[in-house]
Amino acid sequence: MQSAVSGQRPECSCNQSSGVTGAVFISSLSCFAESDQDFIVLIPNSQIDKMAVLSVLPKEYGCVIFTGLSSCVLLGYLTIKVKNARKEYGVEYPAMYSDEHNVFNCVQRSHQNTLEYYPSFLFFLMVSGLRHPRAASSLGCVWVLSRFVYAHGYSTGDPKKRNRGAFGVPAILGLMGLTAYTALAQLEVV
DSSP: OOOTTTSSOOOOOOOOOSOOTTOEEEOSSSEEEEEOSSOEEEEEGGGOOTTHHHHTSOTTHHHHHHHHHHHHHHHHHHHHHHHHHHHHHTOOTTOOSOSSOHHHHHHHHHHHHHHHHHHHHHHHHHHHTTTOHHHHHHHHHHHHHHHHHHHHHHTTSOGGGGGGGTTHHHHHHHHHHHHHHHHHHHTTOO
């Protein structure tokens, strides 16, 4: 067997006899080994670059990372809006909503609704970006922009104005579809 890094046969003491196909073994002192039915790749610790994982990602995956970063900016913006609305309407913690101020409730709901979708969005973005980074990043940017529009409309106190951000629904569905396609391609079904 040859090392994937140096092309030479490595000296390594990894446990290779587990019998589990596709298992990953890490030995803190020796090496990293990944086994599959047809091959075993051994990489001595001295040759593992801390950024090696990033080197196997498509170059355009940087766009996916920036899209994820822009979504963090969105969450920060919505958090500040809720904080300011709490001050303006006198809604103290731990109260989530106000019985007296509908506008505060709308600001809070725009933030809360975004948080409800956020884990799924990140999962779809990061996974679909592995095979389709440009499409995933584009759809992700549309979703982030739609959440800004959604929050702005909702924050007026008229809940119907949140529908202005509905153009993000096809974007999140597109990310979901790309994620499903990525899974099928990984399983070599498509």
